[in-house]
Amino acid sequence: xxxxxxxxxxxxxxxxxxxxxxxxxxxxxxxxxxxxxxxxxxxxxxxxxxxxxxxxxxxxxxxxxxxxxxxxxxxxxxxxxxxxxxxxxxxxxxxxxxxxxxxxxxxxxxxxxxxxxxxxxxxxxxxxxxxxxxxxxxxxxxxxxxxxxxxxxxxxxxxxxxxxxxxxxxxxxxxxxxxxxxxxxxxxxxxxxxxxxxxxxxxxxxxxxxxxxxxxxxxxxxxxxxxxxxxxxxxxxxxxxxxxxxxxxxxxxxxxxxxxxxxxxxxxxxxxxxxxxxxxxxx
Numbered sequence: 001x002x003x004x005x006x007x008x009x010x011x012x013x014x015x016x017x018x019x020x021x022x023x024x025x026x027x028x029x030x031x032x033x034x035x036x037x038x039x040x041x042x043x044x045x046x047x048x049x050x051x052x053x054x055x056x057x058x059x060x061x062x063x064x065x066x067x068x069x070x071x072x073x074x075x076x077x078x079x080x081x082x083x084x085x086x087x088x089x090x091x092x093x094x095x096x097x098x099x100x101x102x103x104x105x106x107x108x109x110x111x112x113x114x115x116x117x118x119x120x121x122x123x124x125x126x127x128x129x130x131x132x133x134x135x136x137x138x139x140x141x142x143x144x145x146x147x148x149x150x151x152x153x154x155x156x157x158x159x160x161x162x163x164x165x166x167x168x169x170x171x172x173x174x175x176x177x178x179x180x181x182x183x184x185x186x187x188x189x190x191x192x193x194x195x196x197x198x199x200x201x202x203x204x205x206x207x208x209x210x211x212x213x214x215x216x217x218x219x220x221x222x223x224x225x226x227x228x229x230x231x232x233x234x235x236x237x238x239x240x241x242x243x244x245x246x247x248x249x250x251x252x253x254x255x256x257x258x259x260x261x262x263x264x265x266x267x268x269x270x271x272x273x274x275x276x277x278x279x280x281x282x283x
Contacts, residue, residue: 005109043113099248108141
């Protein structure tokens with residue numbers, strides 16, 4: 001059986017971390033949304049050979065157990081004692097190492113596909129519990145809907161859908177090491193966000209109020225090493241974005257606009273110094 005799943009990019013409308021757990025990992029307090037920039041993941045099961053194979057159209061991704069999609073297949077196959085082989089083909093459109101959760105979204109797509117193929121009958125909530133063993137972003141990517149995400153990433157509270165908005169997503173030709181950034185967080189210096197007000201505004205579907213409370217507490221840390229991220233963000237704001245900020249640990253910067261024409265204007269204005277630019281809708 002063959003199943004193809006869409007694997008959208010995620011954006012952090014807010015990203016905060018109130019503390020570090022005893023295991024050394026951050027406690028997250030985030031509001032996340034998916035964008036219509038997506039990979040497409042095709043999963044096929046077969047009896048022989050009983051191995052897991054991953055193929056992508058990107059030369060930058062591993063195709064072995066380091067790949068999150070591979071890990072997703074391995075975890076589900078092991079947990080439910082399946083003997084089938086699994087072949088995964090990933091058509092990448094989300095930039096790699098961009099802070100957009102592409103690998104996590106691919107892994108979530110594999111979990112959804114195999115749940116369908118093997119008729120496991122797992123709910124999305126049950127799949128999200130399995131997903132946490134792969135990466136902290138994978139539980140959210142099971143749902144791909146506006147949500148408040150806390151804990152290690154396993155607590156996902158879905159929020160009401162918002163009005164139709166556009167996002168300009170721009171990745172410069174730099175790569176950021178997420179583990180390196182996370183290790184260097186100084187919790188005494190973080191300026192925390194008011195996520196309670198953001199969530200209240202979103203629940204009231206008051207987007208214009210919500211943008212006042214969006215942000216990413218890791219921006220100053222990443223921008224110490226890559227100041228060009230800050231320059232790109234400021235340019236988007238100067239061009240009239242409703243809000244502009246870094247996603248994840250970077251380097252991608254996104255701008256949200258209430259009209260497609262404004263989003264296109266920002267895209268055209270920044271293409272000169274940033275080639276990887278997309279205008280998409282928020283899901």
